[in-house]
Amino acid sequence: MNISIFASIGAQNLWDELILKNEIQLLRQEFWEDSVFKVASYDAHNPIFQIQNTSYFEYFPLGIKQIKNIFRNIRNFFKFLSVIIWSDRVVIWWWGIIYDSEIQSVWNPLKQWLFRVRVARFFRKKIYFYGVWIDIKNPDNFKILGKIFKNAWKVTVRDKKSQDQLLKVWVKSEIVDDPVMSENMQPHLSLRKERIERGTILWTYSSKTIKPKDLESYDFQWKKIWLALRSGYIGTSWDSRIEKLLVEELCQAIEKKWGKIIFLPHSLHNTDFRANDYEFMKQFLNYDREIYASLAEVYTAYNHRMLDIVISMRLHSIILSYVYWIDQIVLSYSQKTDEVIKKLKN
Numbered sequence: 001m002n003i004s005i006f007a008s009i010g011a012q013n014l015w016d017e018l019i020l021k022n023e024i025q026l027l028r029q030e031f032w033e034d035s036v037f038k039v040a041s042y043d044a045h046n047p048i049f050q051i052q053n054t055s056y057f058e059y060f061p062l063g064i065k066q067i068k069n070i071f072r073n074i075r076n077f078f079k080f081l082s083v084i085i086w087s088d089r090v091v092i093w094w095w096g097i098i099y100d101s102e103i104q105s106v107w108n109p110l111k112q113w114l115f116r117v118r119v120a121r122f123f124r125k126k127i128y129f130y131g132v133w134i135d136i137k138n139p140d141n142f143k144i145l146g147k148i149f150k151n152a153w154k155v156t157v158r159d160k161k162s163q164d165q166l167l168k169v170w171v172k173s174e175i176v177d178d179p180v181m182s183e184n185m186q187p188h189l190s191l192r193k194e195r196i197e198r199g200t201i202l203w204t205y206s207s208k209t210i211k212p213k214d215l216e217s218y219d220f221q222w223k224k225i226w227l228a229l230r231s232g233y234i235g236t237s238w239d240s241r242i243e244k245l246l247v248e249e250l251c252q253a254i255e256k257k258w259g260k261i262i263f264l265p266h267s268l269h270n271t272d273f274r275a276n277d278y279e280f281m282k283q284f285l286n287y288d289r290e291i292y293a294s295l296a297e298v299y300t301a302y303n304h305r306m307l308d309i310v311i312s313m314r315l316h317s318i319i320l321s322y323v324y325w326i327d328q329i330v331l332s333y334s335q336k337t338d339e340v341i342k343k344l345k346n
Contacts, residue, residue: 001035003027004087006116010043010056012268013275014295015180015316017048022179023093023130024051031089038083048295057083061112081119089153090120093130110144117148126153131176133336134162145169159339178340180316183323200322204341207233207313207333210246212253218329220259223308226301227251228264228317231280233333244283250311251284259309263291264298266314277314302326315340 005023008016020039028035037054041047044056060076063069084090092113120127129152136142146169149155155173157163163173205214207230235246251261263284265277282291292298301307302320310328312318315337321328322344332338 001031001088002086003031003035003037003089003091004083005037005039005091005093007040007093008042009039010041010046010059011275012043012270012295014048014266014298015314017295018180018183018299018316018320019093019131019178021049021051022182023091024054026179026182027091027130038086040080040083048299080116084120084123084125087120087125089128090117090125091128091130092117093132110141110148114144114148121151127151128153129155129157129173131156131158131179132162133158134165135335136165142169146171158336161335161339177343178315178319180319181323183320200325200328201341201344202309202327202329204330204332207331208236210234210250210331212249215250215253215257215329218257218309220254220257220309223259224262224306225254225259226262226264226307226310227281228266228277228310228312228314229281229331230267230277230313230333232274233313234331247284251289255288261289263289264301264310264317265292266295266298266317268295313337318344 005020007020009020024037027037035053037051039054039056040059041056042059042062044058047056057079058072058076060080061073062076064073117127129149132155134145134157136145142165145165149166149169149171152171155166155171156176157166157173158178159175163175166173202218229247231240231243234243237243254261263277263281265281267275267277269275278291278293285291292301302324305324305326307321307326310317310321310326311331312321312328313331313333318328318330318337318340320326330337330341332341
C-alpha cells in the first residue's frame with residue numbers, strides 16, 4: 001500500500017519525529033508490513049530517523065510570501081499533486097489542528113489543511129486523520145473544521161475534548177494513545193514490575209506556580225538531574241526576564257541539594273525562538289552545567305536510560321520518561337500535558 005503522511009515534520013522537534021517513527025510502525029500493523037510511505041516535511045533532506053521504505057518531499061506551500069520561493073513552490077506544488085495521485089491513503093496527523101492556544105509565531109493552518117484535503121478528495125483518495133488534537137476557541141473556526149473533516153475515511157483523536165469538538169461538526173471519532181506510547185513496546189517483566197513498584201511520576205506541579213522551595217524535599221545528591229523545559233510557560237509573568245530568574249532559582253535549588261544539571265532540548269526550531277529549547281536553556285549554562293546539542297543525543301539519553309531524574313515539561317519528555325522507566329518530576333503547562341499525565345497515572 002502507498003501511504004502519504006502530512007504532519008509537522010522537519011522542524012527539528014524530537015516529539016514530531018518520534019510520532020512519525022512510531023506512527024509508521026503502527027500503520028504497518030494496521031495495513032501491510034511492506035507499505036511504502038512518502039512524508040511531507042519542512043526539511044526533506046535531514047530526517048532524524050532513517051525509516052525503511054520511507055522517503056520525504058518538501059511541503060507546499062512553503063514561505064509563499066517570499067518572492068525567491070516562487071519557483072520552489074511551483075515545483076513543490078506539482079510534487080504534492082503527484083504524491084496525492086500515487087497514494088492509496090492520505091494520512092493527516094497534527095497535535096493541534098489549530099494553534100490558537102499556543103504561544104508561538106505560527107500562522108493558523110486551518111485553510112492550508114482545507115486546501116490539502118480538497119485536493120485529496122478531488123482525486124477520490126481516502127483520508128485518514130490519525131490521532132489529531134483539536135482546541136478550537138474561536139467559534140467561527142468550527143465551520144472550517146467541519147469542511148476539513150467532511151467525509152473522512154477514518155478519524156482518531158488524542159482526547160475526549162477533541163472528540164467532543166468534532167461532534168459539534170457532526171464528525172465521529174475514536175480516541176487513541178499518542179504513538180510514542182508504543183516506544184519500547186516489549187519491556188522485560190522485571191523492569192515492568194520495577195516501574196509499578198517505584199512509579200515514574202514522583203510529583204506533578206503547574207509550570208505557572210512552581211517555586212524553588214517545591215524541590216527541597218527531593219534527594220538530588222550526586223544525581224544527574226535532566227531538565228526538559230519550554231520557554232513562555234514558566235511562572236505567571238509574561239516578562240522573559242522574570243521567567244529567566246525563576247529558572248535560575250530552580251537550578252540553584254537543585255544544586256544546593258548536590259544535583260548535577262543537564263539540559264535536554266526537545267526542539268531546535270530554526271525560525272521560531274519560542275519553540276527553540278536549546279536557545280532558551282543555553283542561557284543558564286555555567287562551568288558546571290551541560291546541555292545536549294542534537295536531538296539524536298537527547299533520544300539516546302532516554303533510549304539508553306542515562307537519566308536519573310528528569311524534570312519534564314515537554315510532552316514527549318513526559319512520555320519517554322514513562323516508557324523507559326525513568327523517574328520524573330512533571331511541570332504541566334497546558335491541557336495536553338494534563339491529559340497525558342492522567343493517562344499515565346491510571
